[in-house]
Amino acid sequence: MTLRPPVALALAAICAALTGCSGSAAATATKPHYTADDVKAAYYTAKDAGEGARDYWYDRNFHSHTNYVPPSAIQTCPYVQRSDAANAPSNVVEPVGGEPVGQFAVEPARSTGSRVPYVTQNALVFGSSAITDGAMDEVASGLAKCPGSYAVNGGPPIILGAYSVTSRPLEVFGWKGYVQQLAHTFPPGMDDVYYEDIAIVVLRRANLILYLDLTQTKIVGDRADSADKARGAMEKVLRRLG
Numbered sequence: 001m002t003l004r005p006p007v008a009l010a011l012a013a014i015c016a017a018l019t020g021c022s023g024s025a026a027a028t029a030t031k032p033h034y035t036a037d038d039v040k041a042a043y044y045t046a047k048d049a050g051e052g053a054r055d056y057w058y059d060r061n062f063h064s065h066t067n068y069v070p071p072s073a074i075q076t077c078p079y080v081q082r083s084d085a086a087n088a089p090s091n092v093v094e095p096v097g098g099e100p101v102g103q104f105a106v107e108p109a110r111s112t113g114s115r116v117p118y119v120t121q122n123a124l125v126f127g128s129s130a131i132t133d134g135a136m137d138e139v140a141s142g143l144a145k146c147p148g149s150y151a152v153n154g155g156p157p158i159i160l161g162a163y164s165v166t167s168r169p170l171e172v173f174g175w176k177g178y179v180q181q182l183a184h185t186f187p188p189g190m191d192d193v194y195y196e197d198i199a200i201v202v203l204r205r206a207n208l209i210l211y212l213d214l215t216q217t218k219i220v221g222d223r224a225d226s227a228d229k230a231r232g233a234m235e236k237v238l239r240r241l242g
Contacts, residue, residue, distance in 0.1 A: 031242050034208040039101045039123045042240035044212070044233045049106050053116045058103035066156050067091065071100040071122065074139050074202055074211050077146035078182060079159050085150040093142035095135030098124030098209065117216035117226070119233060126207045136177070136204045143167055143178060161186040170201065172231060173238045175210070177203035181227045185220070194219060199226035201234050210237065 031038075046053040060071060067082075069075050073092040081091045101123040108116040126132040149164045167180040184196035197218045203210050214230040 032206055034125060034206060034241065036099065036101045036123075036125050038241060039125070039208070039210070040104075042237045043104045043121055044106060044119060044237055046106050046109075048233065048236050049116055049119070052109050053106055054109040055104065055106045058105060058120075060102070066159060069103075070094060071103060072098055072124065074122075074124070074142075074209065075200060075213060076139060076142035076180070077165070078198065078200075079152050079155075079163065080146060080150055082152045082155050082159065083147075083150040083163070084153060085147045088147075088150070089142065089145040093139050095124065095138050095209075097131045098126055098135055100124055117214050117229060119215075119230075120213040121237075122211045124209045124211075126209075129206055132204060132207050132209060135209060139202060139209070140178070143180065146180070157190065159184075160190065170203065170231070172203060172235060175203035175205045175238055177201070177209075179227050179230065181224065183224055192220065197224040197226040199230035201227075201230045203234065203238075210234070212237070 046055040049055075058071075067079055069092055073094040075092050077089060077091050079091060080088050103120060103122045105121075106116075106119040108118075124135065126135060146165055146167070148166070149162065151162045152159050154160075162185050164183045165180065167178055170177055170179045178201075180200045180202075182196075182198040182200075184198060186192075186195070194217050196215060198213070198215045201210075201212045201214075212230055212234050214226050214233060216226055216229070218224065
C-alpha cells in the first residue's frame, strides 16, 4: 500500500498515540493479481472457527436497519452515524471501482454460544493496483475521521452505550493496512456484566482490499483480545490466498 502524504501522516499520528504499531511477519504474498474466486476459496469459515460455529453468505437484498454496510463499502467507524458526536462522519467508506466479493459470516450455531465470535468478511477487487492505491487512501481517510469515543443514546437496545476506539497500522505477510479496536459498554443498569469487544482488520495488496470484522462478548474487567483473534482469522485467509 502506497499512502499519499496526508493519509500517511494521519496513520502515523494514530500509531504514535498507541503501542504495538510495529510490522508483523515477513512478506509471503506472491500473487500479482487476485480474483473474486480466489477470495471466496480463502474466506475464514466455520471449520476454521471450530465446533459450535456456522457460516453463511449474506443476502444481498437484506439491509440491516441497525448498522447497514453496503456490499461495496468498508466500515471505518461503527454506529457513529447514530451517535451524539459533533459533525459525526459516515460509518463507512465506499471506494469507487471496487467489485465486492460478497459478505460472508461465521457465527455461533446457537445464540448462547458465546465462545464463538461473530465474524463478517468482505473484499473489494479492483482493476489495477493504481486504483486500489486510491481506494485504500479513502479508507485510511475515513479511519482518521473516526472519534476516539462517542455514545449512542437512541436506536435498538443492542447498540446503545459508549464506544471507545483505537486504531493502528498493521502488516501481515506483506499485506498492509490497519486494525481498529472498539470497546462497547452498555448503559448503566442495562448490562453491567458484559461488554462487546470488536476488531476490524482491513488489509490491502495488489488489486485487493480485504475486510474482517470480529465481535465477541467479554465479561467486564476481562482483557480485550479481539484484535489478536481477528488477526489470527485473517492469517488463515492470507495463507490460502498466497
